[in-house]
Amino acid sequence: xxxxxxxxxxxxxxxxxxxxxLMFRISLNHFSPTQLMIxxxxxxxxxxxxxxxxxxxxxxTTLGMALLCxxxxxxxxxxxxxxxxxxxxxxxxxxVIATLFPLLVGNVVRSAGWMxxxxxxxLINTTLLKxxxxxxxxxxxxxxxxxxxxxxxxxxxYMILTISAVIESIPRxxxxxxxxxxxxxxxxxxxxxxxxxxxxxxxxxxLVFVLCMNTYATAVLLGGPRFKMMAPAxxxxxxxxxxxxxxxxxxxxxxxxxxxxxxxxxxxxxxRYRVR
Amino acid sequence: xxxxxxxxxxxxxxxxxxxxxxxxxYGQLLSDLIDKPLLAPxxxxxxxxxxxxxxxxxKLLAERQSRRGSMDVACLSDSDHYLxxxxxxxEAIDPAKISRLDKVFPELRTKTAIPHIYSAQVILYNVNQxxxxxxxxxxxxxxxxRGRVGLADILYPNNTIMAALAAGGNMSNYDPGEKxxxxxxxxDAKIYPSNEALAAALKSEEVWLTSMWxxxxxxxxxxxxxxxxxxPKEGAVSIVFEASVPRNARNKDGGFAYLDAMxxxxxxxxxxDKMGYVPTVSDAVLPEDIAKQVSLSEADRxxxxxxxxxxxxxxxxxxxxxxxxxxxG
Numbered sequence: 256x257x258x259x260x261x262x263x264x265x266x267x268x269x270x271x272x273x274x275x276x277l278m279f280r281i282s283l284n285h286f287s288p289t290q291l292m293i294x295x296x297x298x299x300x301x302x303x304x305x306x307x308x309x310x311x312x313x314x315x316t317t318l319g320m321a322l323l324c325x326x327x328x329x330x331x332x333x334x335x336x337x338x339x340x341x342x343x344x345x346x347x348x349x350x351v352i353a354t355l356f357p358l359l360v361g362n363v364v365r366s367a368g369w370m371x372x373x374x375x376x377x378l379i380n381t382t383l384l385k386x387x388x389x390x391x392x393x394x395x396x397x398x399x400x401x402x403x404x405x406x407x408x409x410x411x412x413y414m415i416l417t418i419s420a421v422i423e424s425i426p427r428x429x430x431x432x433x434x435x436x437x438x439x440x441x442x443x444x445x446x447x448x449x450x451x452x453x454x455x456x457x458x459x460x461x462l463v464f465v466l467c468m469n470t471y472a473t474a475v476l477l478g479g480p481r482f483k484m485m486a487p488a489x490x491x492x493x494x495x496x497x498x499x500x501x502x503x504x505x506x507x508x509x510x511x512x513x514x515x516x517x518x519x520x521x522x523x524x525x526x527r528y529r530v531r
Numbered sequence: 532x533x534x535x536x537x538x539x540x541x542x543x544x545x546x547x548x549x550x551x552x553x554x555x556x557y558g559q560l561l562s563d564l565i566d567k568p569l570l571a572p573x574x575x576x577x578x579x580x581x582x583x584x585x586x587x588x589x590k591l592l593a594e595r596q597s598r599r600g601s602m603d604v605a606c607l608s609d610s611d612h613y614l615x616x617x618x619x620x621x622e623a624i625d626p627a628k629i630s631r632l633d634k635v636f637p638e639l640r641t642k643t644a645i646p647h648i649y650s651a652q653v654i655l656y657n658v659n660q661x662x663x664x665x666x667x668x669x670x671x672x673x674x675x676x677r678g679r680v681g682l683a684d685i686l687y688p689n690n691t692i693m694a695a696l697a698a699g700g701n702m703s704n705y706d707p708g709e710k711x712x713x714x715x716x717x718x719d720a721k722i723y724p725s726n727e728a729l730a731a732a733l734k735s736e737e738v739w740l741t742s743m744w745x746x747x748x749x750x751x752x753x754x755x756x757x758x759x760x761x762x763p764k765e766g767a768v769s770i771v772f773e774a775s776v777p778r779n780a781r782n783k784d785g786g787f788a789y790l791d792a793m794x795x796x797x798x799x800x801x802x803x804d805k806m807g808y809v810p811t812v813s814d815a816v817l818p819e820d821i822a823k824q825v826s827l828s829e830a831d832r833x834x835x836x837x838x839x840x841x842x843x844x845x846x847x848x849x850x851x852x853x854x855x856x857x858x859x860g
């Protein structure tokens with residue numbers, strides 16, 4: 256039976272762990288503008304990045320955006336997930352496909368659509384100007400707000416599908432029993448549905464948080480050149496600056512922050528709901 | 532059996548050339564003017580590996596230790612080419628394999644690349660909004676243009692050079708440009724992620740002035756944006772788009788044949804007509820109206836500045852860090 260996991264393990268070892276070991280080795284090297292990489296065993300890149308206020312701010316921005324987008328996605332996704340989970344109709348599979356539909360469009364293409372809406376002469380500004388609601392076009396593009404809209408739109412299906420799968424497995428009888436015992440719909444939600452769907456909320460939130468932390472295309476296309484998250488900053492070092500050691504060090508710092516928050520969040524969440 | 536198959540396999544390989552190039556108009560024109568009319572009749576099939584310059588440069592650097600690379604021809608700008616060339620990643624240009632090398636302007640020749648097309652960094656301005664055209668880079672710092680100067684993020688090295696020239700620096704000293712860039716920031720200069728986004732902002736008149744390649748200005752004028760250009764009195768930085776054969780190319784002969792075809796006079800003239808870039812060979816004749824729009828006058832040519840590649844490359848990390856951390860920060 257253990258052999259069944261072998262192909263997946265080999266794939267992960269070969270294509271994830273292998274390159275990560277290589278990247279970690281690169282992150283310990285020194286950078287030279289002419290020789291590009293000088294072999295070394297030094298944590299200088301990590302120290303420099305950790306002490307640089309520029310990267311401190313980028314990490315905080317990335318973390319803030321990821322937490323905000325995860326929370327917003329959860330609030331928006333939960334009612335939809337509940338509806339999908341409880342839906343008993345022959346159209347249910349179509350609804351699930353419709354939920355998945357945004358994932359069929361790539362991030363870049365989706366962002367291009369948002370750009371058509373948000374630009375100075377985009378649909379929103381043109382409509383508002385024509386309706387005389389505004390006299391000057393609003394600055395919608397290249398703002399953190401635009402990035403939040405973009406990210407939430409990208410990750411929403413993941414949250415909906417993860418939570419709805421758990422809600423589907425919660426017997427409807429439990430809600431009826433709670434109502435029989437006099438619980439209001441709100442009380443039933445807080446005391447019965449939410450705790451029972453907690454594993455779905457946790458899994459969805461972790462998935463979405465990790466995706467948000469690694470946002471690249473949406474941050475670049477909708478946030479503009481002045482808005483920086485970690486993935487574009489890593490790209491800058493690797494590709495624009497040719498500074499692979501610094502790029503690799505930043506990548507590991509992003510990984511460390513993402514993992515710490517994911518593990519810490521999971522433990523806190525599990526404790527919270529075990530108590531209840 | 533193996534022996535009889537070997538020549539066939541070799542023939543198939545020698546008939547294919549992989550060209551690492553930009554997509555869009557550039558890639559399309561290469562395909563229309565070089566791949567199909569010049570190389571297909573010789574039995575060479577061209578495959579384009581389309582990407583922006585940065586990923587291509589990174590790929591060349593990553594692959595340089597490999598025995599077999601993924602490209603037979605790599606197109607890069609002169610500054611990027613210098614960086615990759617310094618790692619000994621390119622074959623030397625062999626005059627025996629490039630019959631048209633003697634037609635190339637001598638000042639554009641390099642050891643490991645052929646110059647394909649070139650242009651210069653100039654000031655573009657909106658003719659409807661800017662009634663008194665600027666004459667120098669320093670004029671972009673005039674407070675009357677507050678919030679109306681737009682810059683492309685991807686051209687950060689050239690934007691830094693522009694600021695350096697405006698502040699009295701030169702091609703071997705960009706340092707004065709840093710303070711000058713911060714002044715431009717306080718004048719609310721707008722930054723756009725790509726040249727295309729900048730073009731859209733010029734079109735919607737969100738910004739009126741920019742620093743850009745003359746060739747891009749030509750294309751944008753053709754697209755209906757009311758622009759004109761000025762060669763600033765401090766000088767216009769030249770840019771040459773070059774092509775090389777990587778040392779680990781699988782089909783070096785095919786690569787050199789491609790380089791030779793890129794110097795074809797008709798193809799070069801067509802690049803000028805469609806994209807506004809100036810030919811690099813002496814026998815490519817441009818129609819007078821096109822020449823007037825894309826070429827530089829004798830006086831302007833005298834103000835053309837060539838990058839100090841060594842200085843430019845060695846300073847690149849500082850240039851990028853300043854641009855990201857201070858100017859955009």
